Amino acid sequence: MRDAMTRIMNPPSIHERSTAFSVSESGPGDWRQRLAMITAMMREMSLQDDPQAMVRSYGERVRRLMPSDGWVSLSRRGLEPPRYRITRASIWTEPIDPWKQKDRLPLLEGGLLGELLYGDEPRIIDDIEPLLKPDDPALEYLQGQRSLMAIPHYDKGVGLNMVVTMSKQPRAYDLEQFPERYWMSSLFGRATQNLVLRVELKRAYEIVERELNVVADIQRSLLPKTLPAIPGLELAAHYQTSQWAGGDYYDFFELPGGRWGFLIADVSGHGTPAAVMMAILHSLAHGHPGHPEPPSALLEHVNKRLSASYTAENEVFVTAFYGIYDPTQRQFAYSCAGHNPPQLRRCSLGRVDSLEDVGGPPLGLFEDVEYAQAKVTLRPGDILVLYTDGVTEAMNSENKQFGLEMLNEVLTRCNLGASAMRNAILEALDRFTDSNAALDDRTLLVAKVL
Numbered sequence: 001m002r003d004a005m006t007r008i009m010n011p012p013s014i015h016e017r018s019t020a021f022s023v024s025e026s027g028p029g030d031w032r033q034r035l036a037m038i039t040a041m042m043r044e045m046s047l048q049d050d051p052q053a054m055v056r057s058y059g060e061r062v063r064r065l066m067p068s069d070g071w072v073s074l075s076r077r078g079l080e081p082p083r084y085r086i087t088r089a090s091i092w093t094e095p096i097d098p099w100k101q102k103d104r105l106p107l108l109e110g111g112l113l114g115e116l117l118y119g120d121e122p123r124i125i126d127d128i129e130p131l132l133k134p135d136d137p138a139l140e141y142l143q144g145q146r147s148l149m150a151i152p153h154y155d156k157g158v159g160l161n162m163v164v165t166m167s168k169q170p171r172a173y174d175l176e177q178f179p180e181r182y183w184m185s186s187l188f189g190r191a192t193q194n195l196v197l198r199v200e201l202k203r204a205y206e207i208v209e210r211e212l213n214v215v216a217d218i219q220r221s222l223l224p225k226t227l228p229a230i231p232g233l234e235l236a237a238h239y240q241t242s243q244w245a246g247g248d249y250y251d252f253f254e255l256p257g258g259r260w261g262f263l264i265a266d267v268s269g270h271g272t273p274a275a276v277m278m279a280i281l282h283s284l285a286h287g288h289p290g291h292p293e294p295p296s297a298l299l300e301h302v303n304k305r306l307s308a309s310y311t312a313e314n315e316v317f318v319t320a321f322y323g324i325y326d327p328t329q330r331q332f333a334y335s336c337a338g339h340n341p342p343q344l345r346r347c348s349l350g351r352v353d354s355l356e357d358v359g360g361p362p363l364g365l366f367e368d369v370e371y372a373q374a375k376v377t378l379r380p381g382d383i384l385v386l387y388t389d390g391v392t393e394a395m396n397s398e399n400k401q402f403g404l405e406m407l408n409e410v411l412t413r414c415n416l417g418a419s420a421m422r423n424a425i426l427e428a429l430d431r432f433t434d435s436n437a438a439l440d441d442r443t444l445l446v447a448k449v450l
Contacts, residue, residue, distance in 0.1 A: 070166040072141045074117045075105075077160045082110040084117050087161075089141055111136040113164065116150045120159040122182050123150040127170040146170040151182050212244035212272065219245045219275045222282045228252050230260050231327045236418035238426060238444040240390075246441035247274025247318075248388050249281055255291050258327055261298070264445055265320035266339065266388040268362075274441075277316055280306070281363075295322045295335040296371040303337065303363040303371075311364030318363040321386060325378075330449065332384070335373040338362035340389055343407060347381040347414035354404075383411060383421060384447040390440035391425070394433050402432050418448040 073088040075098070085105040087098040096104050108114065112131055116123055125131070125148050132142055142148075145166040152159030167173070220239075227235040237250065247267030252260055265281055267274040284302045292298040299322055311317060321342060323334035334342075334355060341356035358372040378384070385407070394402040410428050413421070422444055429442075 068165045069168045070141070070145055072113070072138070072164050072166075074113055074162045074164065075160060076117055077155075081118050082114045084108055084114055086138070086141065091141060108137040111138050112142065113138045116164065117152070117159065117162045120152060122152060122178070124148070124173050124175070124178060125150075128166075129170075142166070144168060147172045149173045149178065149181070209244075215272055215275055216241070216245040219278060222279060223250065224252055228254065228260055230325065231258070232330065232450050233325070233327060234418040234448045234450060236422040236444075236446045238422055238442070240438055240442045242390070242438045242440050242442075243271045245272055245275035246270060247278050248390070248441040248443040249278045250386070250443055250445055251282070251285065253285075253291075255293075255324065260325050260327075261295070262323045262325060262386065262445065262447075263298070263320065264339065264386045264388065264443060265318050265363075266390075266441070266443075268317050268319075270440070273316070277310070277318065280310055281318060281320075293324065294373050295324050295333055296373045298322050299335050299337050299360075299363065299371045300369065303369055304367055306364035307367035317365050319389075320363055325447075330378045331375055332378055333373060333375045334358070335371045336360065337369075337371060340387060340392065342384055342386045343404070343411060344376065344378075345383040345385070345408075345411040345414065346379070347383065348379055352408045352411060378449045380449050381414060382449045383414065383416075383418075384449075385411065385421075385425070386445040386447075388441060388443045390438060390442035391429065391444060393440060394429055394442070395439065396432050397434060397436075402429060406432065418446045421448065422446045 068090075070090045071088075072086060072090065074084050075087050076084045079085070085098075085102075085107055087105055088095070098105055111133075112128065114137075127146055128142060128148055129146055132139065136142065146168055147170050148164055148166045150162055150164045153161040153163070155161070165173075219241075223239060224237075227237060239248065239250065241248070247269060249263070249265045249267070251263045253263065255261055263285060265278075267277040267281065269277075281302065284305050285298065288298060288301045292301060299320060302318075302320070306318065318337070319339035320337045321334065321339040322336075323332050323342075325332050336355075336359045338359065338361055341354045341359075344353040344355060346353060353376075355374070355376065358374045360369055360371045387407070392401065392403055392407060396402075406428060407425065410425050411421070413424060416424060425444060425446075
């Protein structure tokens with residue numbers, strides 16, 4: 001009996017589909033009215049950014065175009081046979097948002113609707129009355145109806161959702177119109193799913209963005225709140241990440257005898273992983289017992305712990321430069337671990353010296369490394385610039401780097417104080433890169449000897 005009551009559709013020819021779509025029983029003007037309604041519906045769909053609102057609006061318009069006596073939407077997403085959920089129904093007096101109120105959706109098992117949903121095919125049933133059993137779990141949705149049209153919505157080739165439209169009249173659905181109705185409903189189902197994914201993706205981005213902003217706030221909290229007041233020295237600093245957070249780091253350490261330690265470092269990589277390593281670097285640098293001297297002692301301390309516990313398996317390394325300034329003698333002792341050598345503008349001598357006479361491998365590569373150190377005496381008017389490679393390796397539209405030559409050209413302006421010199425370097429960078437976003441973190445420390 002079931003075979004006699006059920007028709008599984010064979011697609012009509014192109015000519016038949018075209019005829020079914022364009023010919024109207026109501027007269028030659030009816031297709032224009034339908035076209036206008038469909039155009040208005042498509043415009044409204046394109047404005048929606050909430051899946052529930054889009055489904056509601058679409059359903060209201062479709063039911064005006066193609067009236068029915070009842071309808072129900074089903075989903076087996078995330079469920080095992082023969083279970084399914086009712087996601088929408090014409091008999092509901094209160095709508096339920098299936099994406100936000102999933103716990104309120106009726107969970108059913110088996111019956112005629114379950115058979116249709118798991119059958120995974122479009123169906124028309126001319127008379128459901130002989131097929132309904134008194135214990136059918138969806139009886140309240142089907143009672144009083146005679147014929148139905150079941151349209152699956154596929155996801156990765158499987159009909160996870162289905163829309164069932166019903167009529168109180170037997171044989172109410174025209175076979176010639178079924179392919180177009182199936183097509184329209186399926187396309188709308190796909191559009192709805194795409195909107196759901198877009199909304200979920202937007203929500204996920206918002207969550208990630210909030211978390212990244214927290215990471216950035218934590219990272220910046222590790223940097224000096226204010227620059228130290230060092231006798232005979234004017235200081236200025238600039239810190240800019242290429243993403244929410246980054247791997248550049250600078251710090252100052254107050255030492256006995258009025259001396260101060262200057263640290264600048266750059267973690268390999270970008271973004272959150274580099275920011276995490278930057279926080280570890282901060283902890284290790286501040287966790288050295290006592291006051292490490294000479295400058296190489298701090299680098300060796302940090303290197304040993306990074307290599308032993310943090311960088312051995314993840315191929316991360318840190319370049320760093322650490323110097324200790326003694327204002328009473330204007331002496332600057334320093335050590336370097338693979339970092340860009342600071343530039344020292346000797347204004348009284350009219351030249352730029354690069355503090356590159358000592359060096360060693362970056363931190364975190366080899367556990368047992370001894371770093372050499374050097375010392376330089378500063379003179380009034382000298383300008384010392386510590387920087388990360390995001391400054392000198394900044395690119396312009398012709399893929400040329402800012403480089404040391406352009407940096408040193410700015411340093412010829414010896415009349416500038418530390419803050420003005422910092423600003424001049426940044427302005428030169430901005431002009432060079434056409435104000436494009438930084439591709440790498442940029443950190444500057446400028447010290448002018450008074």
